[in-house]
Amino acid sequence: MQHDHILILDFGSQVTQLIARRIRENGAYCEIWPFNDASQDRIKKYSPKGIILSGGPCSVTDEDSPRAPSCVFEMGVPVLGICYGQQTLVEQMDGKVEAGHNGEFGRAEINIKTASPLFGDTWKTGDTPTVWMSHGDRVTKIPDGFDVIATSSGAPCAIIANEDKKFYGIQFHPEVAHTQNGSDILRNFVIDICECSGAWTMASYKDEAIAKIREKVGSSKVVCGLSGGVDSSVAAILIHEAIGDQLTCIYVDTGTMRKGESEQVVALFRDHYNIPLIHEDASDLFLGKLEGVSDPEKKRKIIGGTFIDVFDKCAKRIGDVDFLAQGTLYPDVIESVSFIGGPSVTIKSHHNVGGLPEKMDLKILEPLRELFKDEVRDLGRELGLHDDFVSRHPFPGPGLAVRCPGEITREKLAILREADAVYLDAIRKEGLYNEIWQAFAVLLPVRTVGVMGDGRTYDYACALRAVTSTDGMTADFYPFEMDFLSRTATRIINEVRGINRVTYDITSKPPGTIEWE
Ligand code: XMP
Numbered sequence: 001m002q003h004d005h006i007l008i009l010d011f012g013s014q015v016t017q018l019i020a021r022r023i024r025e026n027g028a029y030c031e032i033w034p035f036n037d038a039s040q041d042r043i044k045k046y047s048p049k050g051i052i053l054s055g056g057p058c059s060v061t062d063e064d065s066p067r068a069p070s071c072v073f074e075m076g077v078p079v080l081g082i083c084y085g086q087q088t089l090v091e092q093m094d095g096k097v098e099a100g101h102n103g104e105f106g107r108a109e110i111n112i113k114t115a116s117p118l119f120g121d122t123w124k125t126g127d128t129p130t131v132w133m134s135h136g137d138r139v140t141k142i143p144d145g146f147d148v149i150a151t152s153s154g155a156p157c158a159i160i161a162n163e164d165k166k167f168y169g170i171q172f173h174p175e176v177a178h179t180q181n182g183s184d185i186l187r188n189f190v191i192d193i194c195e196c197s198g199a200w201t202m203a204s205y206k207d208e209a210i211a212k213i214r215e216k217v218g219s220s221k222v223v224c225g226l227s228g229g230v231d232s233s234v235a236a237i238l239i240h241e242a243i244g245d246q247l248t249c250i251y252v253d254t255g256t257m258r259k260g261e262s263e264q265v266v267a268l269f270r271d272h273y274n275i276p277l278i279h280e281d282a283s284d285l286f287l288g289k290l291e292g293v294s295d296p297e298k299k300r301k302i303i304g305g306t307f308i309d310v311f312d313k314c315a316k317r318i319g320d321v322d323f324l325a326q327g328t329l330y331p332d333v334i335e336s337v338s339f340i341g342g343p344s345v346t347i348k349s350h351h352n353v354g355g356l357p358e359k360m361d362l363k364i365l366e367p368l369r370e371l372f373k374d375e376v377r378d379l380g381r382e383l384g385l386h387d388d389f390v391s392r393h394p395f396p397g398p399g400l401a402v403r404c405p406g407e408i409t410r411e412k413l414a415i416l417r418e419a420d421a422v423y424l425d426a427i428r429k430e431g432l433y434n435e436i437w438q439a440f441a442v443l444l445p446v447r448t449v450g451v452m453g454d455g456r457t458y459d460y461a462c463a464l465r466a467v468t469s470t471d472g473m474t475a476d477f478y479p480f481e482m483d484f485l486s487r488t489a490t491r492i493i494n495e496v497r498g499i500n501r502v503t504y505d506i507t508s509k510p511p512g513t514i515e516w517e
Contacts, residue, residue, distance in 0.1 A: 003204060004196035006030035007048035009038055011056025011066050011084045017331065018175040019052060019082070019186070021372060026187040027198035029205075031370070040071040050078040050194030053085025055173060059137050060087045061099045067092060078166035078193045083135055086160070086169030093143035093167075103136035104154035107178065114149040116161050118168050120188040122181050123150075129180040131158075131172035138171070166193055202378040206238070209367050209379075213242035217323060222365060223315050224325035225356075226251040226277075228265050229395055231327030231368060234380040238367050239325055240275045241383065247325070248276040250314045252307060255283025256399030256413065259421040268389070278317065282310045287410060294406040296517035300349045303398045308356055315360060324362040328369045329376060331471065373471075393438040394472065402517040406445035412460070415498040416443040419462050422495050426488040427466070436478050439466035441492075442505070442516045450500035452493075459500035462492065467514055475509040 006023055010016045010032050023030045030052075033042075043051075051072050058065040067088055072079060081089035087097045112119065112127045123129055131152075139157035142148060146167070150159035155171040162168075168189065174182035191198045224236045226249045239247050249269055253262045262279070270277040289302050315321055357364055368376050380390035396402055400420075404412050420441040427433050442463040450457040464485070466478035489502035505512075 002208065003029050003200050004049045004194075005046075006050050006052060006190055006194060006196065007038075007043065007046060008032045008052045008054055009035045009068055009072070009085075010054045011035055011058065011088070013055035013057070013083065013173075015173060015175055016054040017372075019054060020330075022175050022183045022186045023052075023190055024200065024372075024375070025183065026190055027200050028190045028194075028196040029200045030190075035066050035068060038069055040069050043069060043071055044075065048077060049196050050080070050190060051075075052189075053079065053081040053089060055083030055085060055134070058084065059099055060084070060091045060097050061137060073167070078189065079168070080189050081167075081169040082175070083171060083173060086171055087137055087139060089167065089169050090139050090141075090143060090157075090160075093146075095139060095143035095146070096141035097137050098140045099137045101136075101138050102154060104133035104152070106132065106134075108133045108152050108154060108172065110150045110152040110155075110158045110172070112150050114147065114161075116149050116159075116163065116168075117193050118149070118159070118161060118185060118188055120184070120192055122184040122188060130178075131174070131180065131182070132176045132178035133172045135171060139169070168193075202375065202382045205371075206379060206382050209238060210242040213239055213365065213367055216365065217243055217246065220246065220322035221318060221320055222247045222323040222325050223318060223321045223362075224249050225311055226265055226269065227395070227397060228257065228261050229327070230380060230390055230392055231329060231373075231376055233268075233327075233389070234376050234383065234385065235325050235327040235366075235368050236269065236275060237273060237383045237385065238379065239365065240273060245276055248278060248318050248321075250278045250280065250311055252310050252314070253279070253281045253283055254286045254303060254307065254399055254401075255410075256286065256303070256401040256408070258395070258400065259417040278314045280310055280314050282306070285310065287408070290401065290408055292407060296402065296405075297349060299401055299408075299517065300398055303401060304349065304355075307397075308359060311356060312360055321360075322363055323365045324357050324360065325365040325367070327376075328366040330368075330370055330372055333366075333369050391434055393433075393436070393440075396515055402515045403440060403442045404445075405442065405516050411498075412443050415460060415496060416441060416462070418496040419443065419492050419499055422492050423464055423488060426484070426491060430484060432478075432480075432484075435468070436466050437469040437472070437475065438514060439464075439478070441465070443499075444503075448501045452500065457500045459498050461501040461503065462496075462499045463503045463505050463516075464488070465505045465514070465516075467509070469509075469514070472514060473509075475514055477504075477506045477508060480504070 020030050109128050112123045142160050145162045146160045148157050149161045152158040158171045160169045174185045190196050226232050236249050251265050269275045377390040423441045444461045447458050448461050467475035469475035
């Protein structure tokens with residue numbers, strides 16, 4: 001790795017990913033490792049310029065609570081402990097942490113007592129910035145060599161520092177937006193104290209990623225499934241820059257794509273980027289298998305299983321493929337290795353290419369596995385993808401099949417395609433597309449009576465959905481102006497044959513999910 005980097009050891013905080021975000025925004029590269037997946041050898045080999053210990057749900061006063069590997073404090077690099085990270089740093093250096101005091105949760109004010117390189121020009125002695133706390137335990141005796149450099153009413157040791165060793169402990173969370181200048185404090189640590197260059201950019205990342213792909217793949221062949229979404233598209237274009245025509249993309253048309261989607265994929269990849277592309281129109285097969293099926297889980301499973309079979313058949317046509325490329329992102333990687341992330345209940349069987357690598361006996365290539373979603377968008381722009389494309393809303397693998405509750409038919413899909421296109425056109429024209437995480441139409445499995453012209457109609461009802469979200473895990477409905485909803489409903493009824501009634505879905509997630517199935 002040519003650039004400076006920081007290591008974040010994760011103790012299971014809900015907001016550890018935000019530490020990484022803030023650091024990368026400040027131009028330094030960092031990785032998050034679960035604390036129990038970080039052997040001394042691995043850490044030393046990684047050779048970080050500084051180490052951050054995250055918060056976490058445990059209490060250091062509990063038996064067997066997590067600790068940082070001791071090498072963290074012996075490598076001669078700066079260390080920053082945040083919340084639980086501060087407490088384990090204190091415990092491991094012979095200070096004392098106690099449970100049973102009144103905790104502090106939410107906003108708090110701290111008092112800056114002493115100047116420190118951690119504060120730089122951000123906070124001066126006597127300042128009282130607002131910070132975000134979330135702790136029950138507190139430090140009651142600081143280790144030798146440390147000073148208290150900020151206090152709060154609930155945390156007498158709100159920030160402690162051993163300036164000689166460049167070890168710092170912060171009781172609050174500088175990574176969250178509610179902490180005033182929190183990002184600047186992390187910048188001071190990473191750039192001023194750890195002396196990272198701050199020169200990490202997406203352009204340098206792109207070059208490095210290309211070099212890594214070349215090294216890993218050699219002269220082998222790679223296959224990549226395109227969904228029309230941002231992640232698989234960026235992965236494919238990046239891999240193509242690295243290894244050219246050793247990459248073949250496969251686009252399976254399941255018959256449940258949006259209006260014009262298949263044509264766009266072919267135009268972009270085959271015609272614009274000149275990437276070898278197998279465009280497999282398997283809509284008859286998919287829609288045939290889905291005939292008469294109305295249970296959402298059965299629909300999802302049929303689509304997932306059929307996709308694997310079709311993809312496998314297409315890949316065999318290429319012959320001698322060694323690697324399957326996937327657009328896995330960093331949050332998925334962290335989730336799957338997180339020491340507190342266990343199996344959770346299945347709300348929906350997600351359709352992805354899970355199961356494919358085993359079936360096809362392929363190695364996996366995941367060139368985006370170190371990136372967050374908005375970094376993937378930056379990388380896409382770096383690779384010449386148009387802004388309209390990289391900022392596209394997410395689209396589920398099973399496509400319009402999960403937006404047609406109940407049994408799907410070609411007729412229903414055709415009506416939904418038109419309604420969805422009109423709705424998104426209205427949102428784009430209003431300049432709202434980028435304010436919304438995801439917007440789409442749903443064709444309801446009911447017909448209702450209406451009157452148009454002088455005649456009676458008996459047509460489908462359609463629901464419009466638009467949500468705001470940061471990660472798709474929770475979401476709120478988007479508060480459109482009534483006037484916009486009214487104009488859009490009129491447009492849909494006038495322009496789409498087969499729909500005579502429009503409703504707006506005002507359910508948040510939870511209790512709803514974003515998709516209807
Ligand atoms: P839900 O409906 O579970 O969706 O609230 C959360 C996010 O995931 C997307 N989604 C999928 N994405 N394969 C995907 O790649 C799927 O099977 C799938 N199902 C839902 C959904 O559009 C939303 O962004």
